[in-house]
Amino acid sequence: MTGQKPIVELRGVSKSFDGDLALANVDISIRDKEFLTILGPSGCGKTTILRLIGGFDTPDVGTVSLGGVVVNDLPPEKRAVNTVFQSYALFPHMTVFDNVAFGLKLKKQSASDIKQAVAEILELVEMGKFANRKPHELSGGQQQRVAVARALVNKPLVLLLDESFSALDRRLRKQMQMDIKHLQRELGITFVLVTHDQEEAFTMSDRVVVMNHGNVEQIGSPREVYEEPRNLFVAGFVGETNLFDGSVASCIECDKGYRIEAAIGQMQCTLTVPAIFAVGEKVKVLLRPEDIKILPWSAYTHVEGNPIFKGCVVETVYKGTTYDVVVELEDGKTVLATEFFNEDADNVSFRRGDELAVSWIEGWEVVLPYEHQSEL
Numbered sequence: 562m563t564g565q566k567p568i569v570e571l572r573g574v575s576k577s578f579d580g581d582l583a584l585a586n587v588d589i590s591i592r593d594k595e596f597l598t599i600l601g602p603s604g605c606g607k608t609t610i611l612r613l614i615g616g617f618d619t620p621d622v623g624t625v626s627l628g629g630v631v632v633n634d635l636p637p638e639k640r641a642v643n644t645v646f647q648s649y650a651l652f653p654h655m656t657v658f659d660n661v662a663f664g665l666k667l668k669k670q671s672a673s674d675i676k677q678a679v680a681e682i683l684e685l686v687e688m689g690k691f692a693n694r695k696p697h698e699l700s701g702g703q704q705q706r707v708a709v710a711r712a713l714v715n716k717p718l719v720l721l722l723d724e725s726f727s728a729l730d731r732r733l734r735k736q737m738q739m740d741i742k743h744l745q746r747e748l749g750i751t752f753v754l755v756t757h758d759q760e761e762a763f764t765m766s767d768r769v770v771v772m773n774h775g776n777v778e779q780i781g782s783p784r785e786v787y788e789e790p791r792n793l794f795v796a797g798f799v800g801e802t803n804l805f806d807g808s809v810a811s812c813i814e815c816d817k818g819y820r821i822e823a824a825i826g827q828m829q830c831t832l833t834v835p836a837i838f839a840v841g842e843k844v845k846v847l848l849r850p851e852d853i854k855i856l857p858w859s860a861y862t863h864v865e866g867n868p869i870f871k872g873c874v875v876e877t878v879y880k881g882t883t884y885d886v887v888v889e890l891e892d893g894k895t896v897l898a899t900e901f902f903n904e905d906a907d908n909v910s911f912r913r914g915d916e917l918a919v920s921w922i923e924g925w926e927v928v929l930p931y932e933h934q935s936e937l
């Protein structure tokens with residue numbers, strides 16, 4: 562379990578480079594022992610946040626606090642924070658042992674203490690037998706373990722990881738993600754990971770910060786940001802979306818549910834986000850591909866509650882354990898549905914050209930404030 566006390570806090574932090582705003586009034590509160598991921602597209606300000614926490618940069622406006630103390634002007638070496646940079650930045654001429662021992666030598670610890678601490682941490686990342694190798698004699702994944710060991714040996718309160726897995730192949734990346742997650746649980750240290758990979762963010766994190774253009778769009782558990790995105794950007798960045806235009810026709814159950822009149826017909830939506838919409842207000846209705854139900858048109862009789870739309874399969878996309886079905890509705894709108902393979906059939910149940918009845922799982926709709934989709 563993660564504690565509730567904030568160990569790192571950014572309050573009203575703004576930062577510009579050459580007049581361009583890289584961070585705009587950012588508030589993030591990171592709990593002790595939590596695994597927090599900062600997720601967002603390239604250039605949205607992720608590394609800038611890590612640099613401010615690590616002390617490599619100072620905010621123009623606002624405060625950065627560690628353990629409740631404002632540290633805006635405290636240099637990196639005086640902060641109980643260590644960073645694993647994307648490039649790993651190992652010293653090429655030093656052995657693995659010396660790379661990891663470097664920080665402890667600077668702190669003038671005794672040779673025997675250093676030897677013991679380095680040996681322990683190398684065992685932890687399963688690199689004990691490589692202690693005498695140089696970085697160029699290691700694979701990318703092994704170098705990464707050394708970089709993590711070098712940061713952890715200083716026993717930081719907070720470990721910052723910047724795109725640490727992006728250089729690794731898929732299998733190794735998955736392995737490292739699991740290893741790092743276990744390590745974090747074992748050590749009880751707060752981890753802050755930066756990534757632009759939604760799957761990685763969801764795999765690793767207690768909470769995710771979704772960023773765009775220097776703004777925090779949403780902070781929540783992976784499930785919250787996926788199932789209850791606050792706006793179209795978050796909805797689109799963390800998963801596939803089917804969006805329908807609609808407007809609020811009436812309020813069914815005070816602030817818990819609305820009747821939404823959407824372009825696709827009358828649909829009843831249950832609000833999952835704590836937002837209040839006015840009657841008549843334009844909205845977007847989001848359905849994830851796994852919320853869409855499809856049936857052969859010939860098999861359709863009647864499904865209680867939801868309207869049924871006629872559509873035609875234009876494409877099927879193999880995804881390993883599932884496949885996506887791209888359906889064109891009669892009005893020309895395209896809908897994406899995720900299907901599991903039918904165990905009884907040799908292959909997919911739906912094929913190009915098939916006529917379908919399209920509906921959705923009631924109650925899984927998300928109502929979002931109206932925005933133009935070109936902003937995505």
Ligand SMILES: Nc1ncnc2c1ncn2[C@@H]1O[C@H](COP(=O)(O)OP(=O)(O)OP(=O)(O)O)[C@@H](O)[C@H]1O
Nearest residue numbers: 578579583601602603604605606607608609610757
């Ligand atoms: N030292 C700097 N000088 C000038 N501009 C900078 C500097 N550091 C960052 N920026 C700018 O600030 C913005 C945010 O950069 P940042 O490195 O935080 O993005 P990022 O989210 O980490 O992106 P990526 O995923 O590509 O690493 C970018 O527009 C970048 O060009």
Ligand SMILES: [Mg+2]
Nearest residue numbers: 607608609723
């Ligand atoms: Mg970056």
